[in-house]
Amino acid sequence: MTEIPSIPSVLLELIAKYLQQKNITNLQLNELSKQYAHQQRMPLHKWSQLLEDIYQQHPVPVMGYYIGELVEPHHIHIMGYLALSSPDLYGFLNSFKNFQLILQNSAAFSITHTADQFCMCWTPVTEKNSQLTNEVLISGILNTIRKILHRPDIKAAKIEFSAVTPADPTPYPEIYGCPVSFDADALRLWLPNEILQYPIPSSDPHLKKILDQQAEALLKSIPNPDTFLKDLQLLIVHMLKAGEPSAEHIARQLNLSLRSFYRKLSGYQLQYSDLVKSIRLELAKTYLTSSELSLTEIAFLLGYAEQSAFSRAFKQWENMSPSDYRKNHLA
Template structure:
């Protein structure tokens, strides 16, 4: 199993909208038609954009940048306020490659479907920061992996379902609407209406996985892309590269640490040395850099667990016993003790009192 492409995006922590040509989050092309789609689902676009801190004017310019936390939040808010729990899934189902702007045309202008996937994966980190994208050769299949790795983003289900839908539509653009992946993986817990995911992807869908992934059979990937244009492909690639260079920022050590800790939680208790190694640092160096922000490693882990606990408790399909492994605890009792320390009540009491709704 050898990765063709492994491109963790830039580590910059972004907390506000970016205007002009500076690209520090995700290009606004990723929100093409968003207001219309929110309205179609019965939501109020102005209210949802306002709550999420997004200026509607930016959505009219596909090469301007939205902060990734705001972008993920607007999708979650749209799902909540419209009452459409599968908002990201359905938004992705209708999202055509052309609507993705530079990134979409990089795929469309490639020579074959296989090359389109390779070029799409290579270019994606320039289109969106703080994300993992890779295309892994698994013999008879490719595995297309996607994962947001911004430490400030807790809720990212809608974005994951949207993004895999975008990749699906790039392939179906050539191989037809009936083409289906071998399987689909999502990192978030199984939602209430999960059978809809099986219908949209026409494939088995698995939840609580390490990463969001499409398992793509290689058969048919050699077919030519109808819009292949080598000159236009180079222009699109260069334009996206220039936008990316204009927005490059210094890494944010706190957000980066939180992102790495979140990846490790499913495997159990996060360890300082392991996290530091993933970040290319020694353990003492990571602790020193966190102290510069008035933090320490155990405090970062504890705060992230607390935030994730309240996030997961707001999802009624998850039982209390489901939460401990999601937070890196080996036993539910350990999670319950930590929760009492944070809030003075048990997780069950917190949920029954409406904490999840708040």
Template sequence: MPVLDPRLAGSDQSLSAAYVAAVLPALLAHYGLDEEDILTRAGLDEHQLKQPDQLLPLVDVLRLFLVILDACGDAGLGFETGKRVKPRSYQVLGYVVLASRDLGQAIDRLVRFESLSGKLGQTRLSHENEQVILRWQCPLTGEPARFLVEAAITGWVAFMRPLLPAGLAPLAVCFRHPVPVEPERYADYFQAPVQFSAAFDGVVLDARLLQQPLNTADPGLAVMMEREARELLADFQGSTNLVSVVRSEIYRLLTEGEPGLEAVAAELGMPSRTLSSRLLSRGVRFQDIVDGLRQRLAELYLQDPALSLTDIALLLGFAESSSFSRAFRRWRSMSPNQWRRGG
């Protein structure tokens, strides 16, 4: 199973819990996998997926899907994930897109409000002669990027296909990564030419397709949902993103020792009481963020045989390895060495 870069645990990249909760049951059923077992192996609990307004750290999302990949062995896991996207996978973003008058307005809203589904890649639309190109720019590289790209672009097609008359399809679907195993399943699903090792990740559309009315268009609902989307976006940019910012700051301070609330608040330029209050308003305690980050990092570091338990303890800000071992037993009900040997 690929090993994630520990630096990813300290990033502010994230994905909506609603997206994961919406696609996961059908995806696991497709592979014949047990949800409780998969979540346990990934270090997640069902409660985390039942908070649709919450953003999961990207490192947790990738760990979850790497566990699924290890269990199913399907290199096309991202593609299969995207196929199972539905409007509810994106919550408010999905519904504001559904209510749009035509495909052009739907794409415009996707671009403007995509951060409601998480802080990840960026979508860009460009016009070239009689074609339009919808590109997705992924911030990662390597195998995780391939999974994310296939999930995102396949998800676009899965989302929009039921909203348009039968037979309409992209002119081309493009992926920058090389040809995968079973490339025919991609062409069969997209009903369009699929280009691998392409210059960009995205889809090419006939420009006239942007004028195509959506069969779910609802002008009244569109006004209401656009207003709600704008308000949620403002909230995301103001307070929802605070948890990610705090996590990143804790990651930066870890190697200097135990990262305290006061130190992080000072780095963010606010009183510690204010920071604590703002986090609690999001349903999160500061110490929970510290513990969650330490656990994720510990499990990533333990996959590196060159790091001793003492090395890992220092990287996590513990004063001694015994403190780290006690914390790890609390997280995983086993010692770090037991976990390192595979439980």
């Protein structure tokens, strides 16, 4: 089953910030912001259309570069916090490679190395992104790397865009500070190997371990998760903090009718209640064994009104209390 290519809807904040700096109003942005205010993701084609609309309204060479410069870690969800807590860039890129499917489904991601450079590569799995979309992505990645390393001087060694050559390609090398080419079979960002070992000042091994295991829990709670199921998992985890997430509410957030939602789950031979239980169990085990959270705090994170309700549910799952499970694991 192929899902519609999508991106985190929080990225609309970048557009809003950019337009605010330029003192520009855009009706399409206002409409999309209202439409996706309570949804985790938005279709990639609507993002591309919005960028094109803004460019037509306010043509600036390499506009996507300036929008991508505004990226903050929270725009890439758990990956942003993994970046800040990783020991060095190499450690973060390993996490990014393992979990980036949680963030996007429009391209396959890989990392390759030569003697003195490494390459972050996005190979299209459906259709090529627009040039503006790629500009935002490359600029956003570069800006994230500079911010987490506290090294604003880092520059790309080379960039290969997969879109067709623009009418005027001359501004690109000057703006990006490196050789830039077009019409490639994939989008590639080349960087010097030496930065892989640069330490991340905000590194927090304890926090990174928790985040890694939480991301793993999201992936392992259901077999062979794809984009729809990953989006569903992230939405359930997000909504658990507010209590028991109903199927009706989840379906609405995913822009599906309840009937279509159940039909999708049936296609994966899954029951909604079993899925919520599975996610809760994986997260409960992660919190109990990899954090110092109290049982009350864990119960809250898992959507229980009281610790006793969480303890009863956990005992039914594992035939032991949460406290005993924690003690056994630590022992």
